[in-house]
Amino acid sequence: MFEKKAKEAKRLVKQKKKNYGQIYSEELEHFSRFFGDVEEKLIQGENNPPENFDYFEIENEEYIFTKIKDKAIGNESIFKKEDEIVSGKKFYGVEFDNCIFHNVIFKNCLFIGCKFDRCSTMPSEVIFKNCYFNRRRSKNVKQISAGDFEFNNFFTIFNDSQFVVDFINCELEYALFNDCEIISSKFKENNMKDMIFNNCKFAGIKISDCDMRNLKIVNLDFIEGFSIEDKKKTTKFNRETYLEEIDDSQENLNEIHKTYLLFAECFKKNNIIELYGEYFYLSKKIKLKSLNFLERIPAYFSYLSCGFGERPWYAMLISGIIIVLSAIMYMILGFEINGDITAYKLAFQSNNWVSLSVLINDFFECLYFSFNSYFGIGNYKIDLVGWSRVIFAIKRILGVVIMGLFISTLVRKMTR
Template sequence: MAYINFKEEKFKGKIQIEERKKNNKILYQSILKNKDNLNGIYPNLKYSFKKIIDKNIGKNGVLSEEDFKEISNEDIVCSKFIDCTFKNIKFKDCKFIGCVFENCKFAEGGVSFENCIFIKEYSEKLPSLNRKDNLGCSFYNCNIYARFLNSDISYTIFENCKLQNISIEQTNASNCIIINSELDKFEIIDCDFRGFKTFNTYMIDFAFEDKFLTKFDEKTFFDKISLKKKDKEEYEGMYTVYENIANKYKDNNLNSNFGEYYYLCKCIERKSLKLLPKLGSYLYWIICGYGERPFFCVFSALAIIIIFSFLYLITGIDINGSVISYNFSNIHTWNIAKFIKDFNEALNLSVGMFAGVGIDNGKPTEIGYMVTNLEMLIGVVLIGVGVGTIARKVIR
């Protein structure tokens, strides 16, 4: 893909979320109808097929993980946790099938999920060959402080959630969707993020600490991040997030995607710079869009050519001994027809000087040679930058 169309991705994402919720509802009802005949699933009697409201699950206090309450080898099926608080609890080798967490808090010492599965590949329908529906879990309006280790949270939906102090290690998060949420201190280590998507999600500290490689693909998508505070600290945090995302695309040889997030990174970084570096960054952006927008070179070249055309009209153009010059002393002689003809000569001269191909009828006056030399230098630089930018995009 040459460029990421963020509006199109958000539109497709909205449809995808609606379809996933609809699919989850259908599969949820199907499991309820067949709950006495579930192959390979042994529902936990305390939580499965129940609505658990306003319960504290775990231990009180801020404890280390070694002191957490542990729930292991349990299948928690079609449970709805509403206004519950999970704290100092470790789920190990558990399955969460069709579970919904609404207005829940994962607090105090946090919650640990180790070797847990949050998805069921549902293929009970006949014919089942090559046909699988994915029933994932959903989190709505939750505050989550958790660690996911060697787990499977694929096809999970996080909506209107605050995910803070999150660690995801060696976990399958493919096709996971995070929407209208906030991510802060979010650490990823060697995970599968293929098809992972965020929409309208605020991200201020999002880092990869891979020992090997977190996997991305072209379906992996991170929406643009809306600024809140618009201060230096936020700008620095935001461009670091974009930089981390861009580098991970690059590690996965997705260079076009890398370019898009690198561009966003540089645009945000510019806002955090001091005056002189900021001016340099603006110049880099105007000339070639940080090397990611080849058409910026064309616009810049056209602007330079037109600006210097006006400068030639002011400093003068010598055409076979006749000098064209526009200044306040001859303002009474100006007219539209003459100006169009003279501007055409100036434009012809400017194009020749910018491209370094020489002059035709007109030539600059003595005072105009300084302008000519400056335009030729700018032209050489812009043409070189433009060719380099286009070549880089084509090679990708």
């Protein structure tokens, strides 16, 4: 199920990166055509280390197709506790390149088609409140692929950046976070539809009451302290919401387990039961790796017999294996047909081999008996001897338990 989603998500990442530059050029041409020649501007600081970046004061009401590079934005000193508030400003096609944001709050601002590249807020933070990061493109703009949502939207990219950031009641639709570290951050009451997080690190992220339909999280490099809250019952998932399987070689397996459970519960609340089951299954698989030896025994049985209640066909597969292995053990340990006792262990010891046709016939006789006795059907013309009876008893117990699990799991999934 997830392989197709993973390929599609990664295709979208490549498409967004490619399309952004093309859309930028089209929008620049569009502005020049309707408002006269628009030149790209560069506002660049001195070649100083980040701690000594020149302070950039946002004075203009709008910045259009401008590159702001090597600048500090916000309070001039990171040691000031009060925040600088930037309100009602418009940034259109603006690239913030290698900029540092210090204790700044953006309120009611537009960041249309902007790019935050190699930016940082460390050790302070930035807050975006009631801001827009996407705009539907004008019908007058030539669109190469009119049915393609990336071409219909001038979206924002966050690339190779480190953020301590809060997004509150923002329009983040179609935004791309690529190679970013997002630390101690909040996403609250945002429109996050069609967003993509690619190759990011999450540390202490809280998402509250957001619309996450079509959101994709792929190539997640690290996760810790991740949470999703639904206090106002406005968190939205759909069938296209996707969290790619996280690399389980990381040490924080418990965090990965909790993250899968969070997604499972969100799918359940949005009545998408099949995806609830898939992420619940992933959470149990990850949890299995963190258990001690004694805890793993029943957990592995649950996994192999019914896929933690999400894979009823596992029961049929394990049943087939038990039936075949039991048949082989009956042949080795001994069985009786019409008063003749056959035990292949004796043949092995005495090097007294039988013909291939006899071997095949005995195997199918034992296999038929094993199948019928496992499911409790048919008449048996085989009697067991010696340790074969112990194998038979163990197989019957396993058969009752596994078939019970199969029926309950199947009914549970059908009821959903």
